[in-house]
Amino acid sequence: MxxxxxxxxxxxxxxxxxxxxxxxxxxxxxxxxxxxxxxxxxxxxxxxxxxxxxxxxxxxxxxxxxxxxxxxxxxxxxxxxxxxxxxxxxxxxxxxxxxxxxxxxxxxxxxxxxxxxxxxxxxxxxxxxxxxxxxxxxxxxxxxxxxxxxxxxxxxxxxxxQAKAEKMESQDLTIYYDMQCPFVCQTVEKLREYCDENQIQADFVEVDTLEKAKHLPCVFQNWAVFYKGKFETVNLLDVKALQKLLK
Structure with a gap:
């Protein structure tokens, strides 16, 4: 067995x-x-x-x-x-x-x-x-x-x-995340550092309650990305993927 x-x-x-x-x-x-x-x-x-x-x-x-x-x-x-x-x-x-x-x-x-x-x-x-x-x-x-x-x-x-709306007013890069996935912690740290170094306006929003998770403006597993008001992906991003998205 x-x-x-x-x-x-x-x-x-x-x-x-x-x-x-x-x-x-x-x-x-x-x-x-x-x-x-x-x-x-x-x-x-x-x-x-x-x-x-x-x-x-x-x-x-x-x-x-x-x-x-x-x-x-x-x-x-x-x-x-x-x-x-x-x-x-x-x-x-x-x-x-x-x-x-x-x-x-x-x-x-x-x-x-x-x-x-x-x-x-x-x-x-x-x-x-x-x-x-x-x-x-x-x-x-x-x-x-x-x-x-x-x-x-x-x-x-x-x-x-609200999850099916897939839109938000902010045009800034916005990343929703929670700590369910062990890869999220360091991913957020690296992307935040890249955005700071390159003067990219970014909002990293930790989803830290059930209520927040249930009312997100997009589908979500433990990660979700918006850019220019539009939902982009639930895939975790590395710096290279972020650069591609910003272009």
Whole structure:
């Protein structure tokens, strides 16, 4: 039997958090994630991982408590399903997703939903894999993002009205972020430094409450970028990608 571990208040400080980051010393992004998770686990958030120091995990939460501008009743929201490197092709993604589906049914949920896009995005879980299990698009935005859902009872969630607006008054570079992803902390630091050095007006907005997340003016997983009043992407940006966007 495959050894999987669910994060709990008791093991959160010692378990590897399954992203690509590898370091023997404490990493600011990983520690920020631990702090964020400590509160989320109390709300029914599930982080299940293979018992290895690798990238093999699934992460989901009750939709009502999920930090995304998606509305619906009695659903689970699937944030992440990742299997990378030497662990691919061994059926781990199948085991993890089937665990989540079984968990949803055992808890009497109406279904599971996740963020997708008409064209697969680099920072989104593999939607083609999810569609093999019956996930289908149930809502969409003008920019091509989709809400995928696996319904058990014929009901469906939807994006919040404000999330579909995808516009804001400010013309400045605006980045919304939270600390769910271990890569966010240093990404914000590097982009903020670049903007300061190049006198680029930028607003970095930390989404630090559920209410803020539920009322964002765009789709959001843990990161969202606006420029010149228009929503651009949920993909994390490095300096090169930011330079391309600003041009």
């Amino acid at each position: 495959t050894d999987f571990v669910n994060l709990t208040a008791d093991n959160l400080e010692t378990e590897h958090l399954c992203c690509i980051i590898r370091t023997k010393t404490k990493h600011p992004g990983v520690e920020a994630k631990r702090k964020w998770l400590a509160e989320r686990l109390k709300e029914g958030h599930v982080f299940r991982k293979l018992d290895v120091k690798g990238t093999v995990f699934i992460e989901y939460a009750p939709l009502e408590k999920a930090w995304v501008p998606v509305e619906g009743e009695n659903y689970l929201y699937l944030y992440c399903l990742w299997v990378l490197g030497e662990y691919r092709g061994k059926g781990y993604a199948k085991e993890l997703l089937e665990y989540a589906i079984h968990d949803a049914k055992a808890k009497g949920k109406s279904g599971i939903c996740m963020l997708g896009a008409k064209k697969q995005k680099a920072w989104l879980s593999d939607q083609d894999f999810a569609k093999k299990y019956g996930f289908v698009p149930v809502d969409t935005t003008e920019s091509g993002y989709e809400l995928l859902a696996l319904s058990f009872d014929g009901t469906y969630p939807h994006f919040g009205a």
